[in-house]
Each structure stands twice: as C-alpha cells, then as structure tokens.
Amino acid sequence: MHINKASAVVKKKSFLSALLILILSILSLFVLKDIALALILLFVAVALIAVNFLIISRRLFDVLGTRFMLIVVLFVLALFFLLIIVLLNGSGILLEHQSIGDLLFSSAWKPFSNHFGLFAVIIDTLIVTAISMVIAVPISLLTAVYITEYAPTRLRNMIRPFIDVLAGVPSVVFGLCALLVFIPVVRDYIAPFFGVVTSSGFCLFTASLILSIMVFPIIISLCVESFSSIPLALKEASLSVGATKWETVKKVIFRASGPGVLSAIFLGFGRAFGETIAVSMVIGNQELIPRTLFGSGQTLASLIANNYTEVASIPLLASALIFVALILFVVVLIFNICGFLVLRRASKRWKY
Amino acid sequence: MLASLAIVIGSLILIVSVIVLNGASSLSLEMLTQTSEGSFYLGSGGGFLNAIVGSLLLALPATAFAFIISVCIAMYLQKEFIPSRFSSFIRICLDIMWGIPSIVYGVFALTIMIALGLHGGSVLFGIFALTLLEIPIITRSVDESIKVVPHGLKESAYSLGSTRFETSLHVVRRQAMPGIVAGILLGFGRGIGDAASILLTVGDSNYFPTSVLDQTAALPTIILNLAGMPEKTVQNKAYAVAFVLLLIVLSISILTRYFTKKSSKYIIK
Numbered sequence: 001m002h003i004n005k006a007s008a009v010v011k012k013k014s015f016l017s018a019l020l021i022l023i024l025s026i027l028s029l030f031v032l033k034d035i036a037l038a039l040i041l042l043f044v045a046v047a048l049i050a051v052n053f054l055i056i057s058r059r060l061f062d063v064l065g066t067r068f069m070l071i072v073v074l075f076v077l078a079l080f081f082l083l084i085i086v087l088l089n090g091s092g093i094l095l096e097h098q099s100i101g102d103l104l105f106s107s108a109w110k111p112f113s114n115h116f117g118l119f120a121v122i123i124d125t126l127i128v129t130a131i132s133m134v135i136a137v138p139i140s141l142l143t144a145v146y147i148t149e150y151a152p153t154r155l156r157n158m159i160r161p162f163i164d165v166l167a168g169v170p171s172v173v174f175g176l177c178a179l180l181v182f183i184p185v186v187r188d189y190i191a192p193f194f195g196v197v198t199s200s201g202f203c204l205f206t207a208s209l210i211l212s213i214m215v216f217p218i219i220i221s222l223c224v225e226s227f228s229s230i231p232l233a234l235k236e237a238s239l240s241v242g243a244t245k246w247e248t249v250k251k252v253i254f255r256a257s258g259p260g261v262l263s264a265i266f267l268g269f270g271r272a273f274g275e276t277i278a279v280s281m282v283i284g285n286q287e288l289i290p291r292t293l294f295g296s297g298q299t300l301a302s303l304i305a306n307n308y309t310e311v312a313s314i315p316l317l318a319s320a321l322i323f324v325a326l327i328l329f330v331v332v333l334i335f336n337i338c339g340f341l342v343l344r345r346a347s348k349r350w351k352y
Numbered sequence: 353m354l355a356s357l358a359i360v361i362g363s364l365i366l367i368v369s370v371i372v373l374n375g376a377s378s379l380s381l382e383m384l385t386q387t388s389e390g391s392f393y394l395g396s397g398g399g400f401l402n403a404i405v406g407s408l409l410l411a412l413p414a415t416a417f418a419f420i421i422s423v424c425i426a427m428y429l430q431k432e433f434i435p436s437r438f439s440s441f442i443r444i445c446l447d448i449m450w451g452i453p454s455i456v457y458g459v460f461a462l463t464i465m466i467a468l469g470l471h472g473g474s475v476l477f478g479i480f481a482l483t484l485l486e487i488p489i490i491t492r493s494v495d496e497s498i499k500v501v502p503h504g505l506k507e508s509a510y511s512l513g514s515t516r517f518e519t520s521l522h523v524v525r526r527q528a529m530p531g532i533v534a535g536i537l538l539g540f541g542r543g544i545g546d547a548a549s550i551l552l553t554v555g556d557s558n559y560f561p562t563s564v565l566d567q568t569a570a571l572p573t574i575i576l577n578l579a580g581m582p583e584k585t586v587q588n589k590a591y592a593v594a595f596v597l598l599l600i601v602l603s604i605s606i607l608t609r610y611f612t613k614k615s616s617k618y619i620i621k
Binding site: 032034036037058059061062065066068069070072073075076077079080083086087090138139140142143145146147150159161162163164165166168169170171172173174175176177179180181213216220267270273274275276277281301304305308311312318321322325328329332333335336340 | 353354356357359360361363364366367368370371374420421424425427428433442444445447448449451452453454455456457458459460462463464466471484487515516517518520521538541542544545546547548551552562563564565572575576579590591594597598601602604605608609
C-alpha cells in the first residue's frame with residue numbers, strides 16, 4: 001500500500017517534470033529559435049513520459065534502473081577508450097612523416113618547415129616538475145605533520161578551510177599572481193642573487209615556484225588524511241617507550257603512512273606535470289633548453305596551449321599537438337600504474 | 353614546521369590579497385553589466401557580462417551531465433551490482449581520468465570538433481570537455497561517501513523487500529548526500545575555473561552565445577587574453593575578472609561547507 005503511494009508520488013513528480021521540459025522545448029523552439037536544443041529537450045520529455053507509462057512493476061523499474069546505470073558506466077568507459085584511440089590515431093599522421101626517435105630526441109621545433117622536435121620541451125618539463133616537487137614535497141609534508149600532530153584543535157580547524165580554498169583557486173589566477181608578484185621578484189632579486197643578471201623573470205624557476213604552490217594543497221590534504229588514519233595506539237606505544245615526539249613522527253608516522261604519502265606525491269607530480277595555463281603565462285614560451293634556470297623555456301602542456309591557434313594553417317601541427325597530448329596521457333598512465341604497484345608493495349612492507 | 357605552514361598560508365594570503373586589492377580597485381559596475389563590444393580589449397569601456405554568462409553556460413550543463421553520470425557510476429560500483437574485479441578496473445580507469453591534464457581533454461574535444469568540420473569553437477564541445485573533466489572528480493567524491501554507508505542499513509532495506517535499485521535510490525542516496533553535494537560543488541568549482549580545456553574548444557566572442565554551436569567567451573579565457581595585452585590599463589582589467597572568478601570559487605567553497613554540514617544531519621551512522 002505504502003509502496004503504491006510512493007510510486008504514485010514518483011510518477012506524479014516525473015510527469016510534472018516531463019511537462020516542464022516539454023514547455024522549455026517549445027520555448028526554445030519559438031523564442032531562442034534553436035532547433036537542436038528543442039529536439040534534445042523534446043527527446044528527454046518523451047523519454048520521461050515513456051518511462052512513466054512503462055513503470056508498471058517495481059521489478060521492471062529495478063531492471064530498467066540497473067540497465068541504465070550499466071549503460072552509463074559502459075558509455076564512460078567507451079569515451080575513455082575513444083580518447084586513447086583518437087590520440088593514437090591523430091598522432092599516427094605525424095609518425096608517418098617523422099620517426100618517433102626524431103620526434104623525441106631532436107630539439108628543433110619548427111612547425112613552419114614541418115619539423116617537430118620535442119627534446120628541449122621534454123627536458124624543460126622534467127626540470128620544471130622536478131624543481132617544483134623539490135620545493136613542494138618537504139614543505140607540504142612538514143605542514144601536514146604540523147596540522148595533524150602539533151597544532152591545537154582550534155588552529156587545525158582554522159587551517160583546513162584555508163587548504164581547501166587553496167585547492168580550489170583556478171590555475172589562471174595563480175598565473176596572474178605569478179605575473180604580478182613572482183616575475184619581478186625573480187627578475188630583480190633571485191636571479192641576480194644566483195649571478196644571472198639578464199633574466200627577464202619569464203623563466204623555468206618562476207614556473208616551478210608557482211607550480212609548487214599549486215601542488216601544496218593536494219599533497220597536504222592527502223597526507224593529513226593518511227596521517228590521521230594511523231591508530232592512536234601506535235603513536236602511544238612509541239611515546240611510551242621514551243621516543244620524543246619528533247622521533248615518533250619520523251619513525252612511526254612517516255613509516256606507517258608511507259603508502260599514503262607516496263601516492264600523495266605521485267598525485268602532486270601528476271598535477272605539476274600537466275599544469276598548463278599558469279605555466280604558459282610565466283615560462284616565456286621558447287622551445288629550447290635554457291643555459292640557466294632563469295632562462296625561458298616551454299613545457300609539454302604549455303606547448304599545446306601556445307600553438308593550437310595555428311592548427312588550421314599547418315596541417316601537421318594538429319597531429320604534432322595530439323602527439324604531445326598522447327605523451328602527457330601516457331606519462332599519467334605510467335604514473336598511475338607505478339603508483340598502484342608501489343602502493344601495493346609498500347603497503348605489504350610497511351604493514352602495522 | 354611552523355615556517356612551512358607560514359609559507360603555505362602566506363602564499364594563499366598573498367594570492368588572494370593580490371587579486372582582491374588589484375581587482376577591487378579596477379572593477380566597476382559597468383564591467384559587470386555590459387558585454388565586451390570589442391573595445392574592451394583596447395582599453396575603453398565595455399564589460400565582461402558575456403564571459404560570466406558564457407562561463408555559467410559552460411559549467412552548469414557540464415556539472416549537470418557529470419552529476420548524472422557520476423552518480424550512476426558510483427552507485428553501480430557497489431558490490432551488489434558488479435563483481436569487485438570489474439569495479440576495481442573501473443576505479444583505476446577513473447583514477448587515470450582524474451590524473452589526465454585538462455588540456456588533453458581540450459585536445460580530445462578539439463580533434464573531434466575538427467573531424468566534424470567545426471572550426472573556431474562551440475559551447476557544445478566546451479561542455480563536452482568540461483564534463484569529461486568533472487566526471488572523475490564527482491565520482492570519486494560520491495564513491496568515497498557510498499563506501500562508508502553501513503552495510504546493516506542496506507541489509508535492513510533488502511530484508512524489507514526493496515530491490516537493489518530502490519535501496520540505492522532511497523537509502524544509499526540519502527546516506528551519501530554530503531558526498532554528492534560536495535562532489536557537485538567541487539566539480540562545478542573546478543569546471544568554472546579551468547582554462548586549459550575550454551581554451552581550445554570554445555573560441556572567443558564579444559556577445560552572448562545564441563546556440564550551442566556558437567563561440568563564447570568565458571572568464572578564465574578572457575583573463576588569459578587580457579593578461580597577454582601589452583597595455584597596463586588593459587592588464588588591470590584581468591585582475592577585475594580574476595576577482596570575480598575568485599569570488600565565485602570562494603563562495604562555492606563556503607557553500608560546500610554549509611551544504612555538507614546541512615545534508616549530513618540526516619545520516620544514520
């Protein structure tokens with residue numbers, strides 16, 4: 001009885017929403033004059049009404065719902081594999097023109113004479129990512145330890161929202177700040193300090209700085225999560241045998257949460273590696289290996305962002321950019337698999 | 353340790369204050385209520401209302417699609433529906449999707465767009481790229497909250513005779529509500545702020561888009577355009593736009609905290 005009532009309510013609701021969508025569809029046809037949108041809405045409305053009449057039994061409802069979820073899952077998996085196929089297919093055109101060794105190990109990027117060498121860009125990407133991780137990892141780890149172990153509860157509750165906000169700031173905003181603050185600082189103080197007077201500020205080092213700030217919240221929040229999941233008894237055992245707090249942190253907490261910390265670092269690396277906009281705003285955008293850290297460069301991701309406008313005029317360039325995207329994808333894939341394997345091994349070794 | 357904490361907090365305060373100080377001073381009401389009539393980039397009047405509308409037109413439908421898809425996936429990943437081998441395979445795929453840089457989604461959408469013979473950009477493919485970007489984010493959040501639904505609760509629903517789908521729809525959905533809300537808002541915040549994927553797919557325009565195949569301006573892309581202009585007065589407008597974007601993102605972050613707290617009231621532990 002109760003179930004019949006509930007399904008009647010559901011029917012009424014979905015019928016009303018179908019009517020609403022139908023009205024929207026008519027509106028979009030006559031007011032916006034957009035036939036495609038009207039058709040899509042009409043389709044949705046008809047589907048809703050059809051489903052409404054179809055629901056005769058709860059069993060059928062269950063089967064239909066489950067099928068629908070399965071279809072959605074398969075759809076997303078199909079999209080994922082379509083992504084791989086499109087990337088492979090698109091870079092195939094370039095690979096017919098130029099060998100893969102030549103692409104990866106020559107550093108002349110000359111789209112106008114149809115020669116694409118990515119060596120310099122790859123090296124720049126590695127340098128920028130490595131420096132940003134060197135800056136970000138120790139700072140984030142120490143912050144995470146402070147938040148979980150040392151900070152009083154009130155301070156901890158105050159810091160957490162800050163980290164969340166930092167995680168949500170759009171990358172273009174980071175880039176804008178770097179443009180205004182970091183570039184003059186690097187140009188006028190940091191580069192001369194290291195003996196480079198000719199730096200414009202648009203350099204690998206600035207890019208690494210801004211990337212490390214962008215990576216902070218990822219590593220911190222994941223580390224805080226895994227630090228706070230360590231059983232209290234483990235810490236207390238360490239403290240009770242006379243270890244100081246720092247010794248406990250070093251020997252117990254870091255070790256017990258090793259897998260979590262590792263996967264946090266992997267994720268941070270992935271973010272730094274693929275970040276596009278903030279980097280392309282400050283790195284100077286030149287496809288060469290600079291002699292110092294304070295020279296201009298280009299990363300794989302920013303290469304795509306800076307060259308896509310000329311895709312229409314140079315046919316092979318599109319293929320080259322797809323190839324760059326493929327490299328990004330493959331690196332992310334390898335990192336995920338490595339992270340997965342390392343995690344499995346590590347969680348076996350660092351069992352507690 | 354305190355020094356590293358100070359660096360992290362300091363960098364956040366630095367970024368927010370730079371944007372707020374520069375943005376608030378160059379922002380005017382005119383900018384928020386007018387479209388950019390071409391002269392906006394040249395230093396004279398005009399505003400960026402079309403970019404605000406464009407950004408919402410991209411991020412809202414993308415979040416809606418991603419929400420439907422993600423909730424379906426996350427519900428289906430429960431062990432009632434699917435053997436754990438497949439579900440761990442799907443989870444790995446989603447982790448990889450989570451890690452893919454957004455520019456790769458941009459390239460993917462751009463390639464399909466060129467293959468279909470469209471040039472310049474369109475709202476539709478911007479939505480497509482953003483949806484792909486948001487699916488793993490929302491799914492992860494929903495999945496995490498479904499995982500901690502107590503098993504006894506589901507079992508009691510089954511013992512009363514409800515089907516798997518009904519249990520998911522009524523019992524698990526309510527338990528997972530904080531995760532769903534947080535996921536939607538996280539995804540929306542990420543979608544509205546992401547420049548790389550829409551840079552390649554939506555093009556640029558000075559007016560409101562009138563159809564799904566039109567080009568449109570969006571907040572992150574016009575920040576990028578404005579910041580690249582040589583004149584100082586035009587560059588300052590970038591801070592005004594960034595200020596608006598930051599306001600949107602910050603208010604989403606506050607909304608997330610509020611709604612997760614509110615929706616976790618009904619949870620049975």
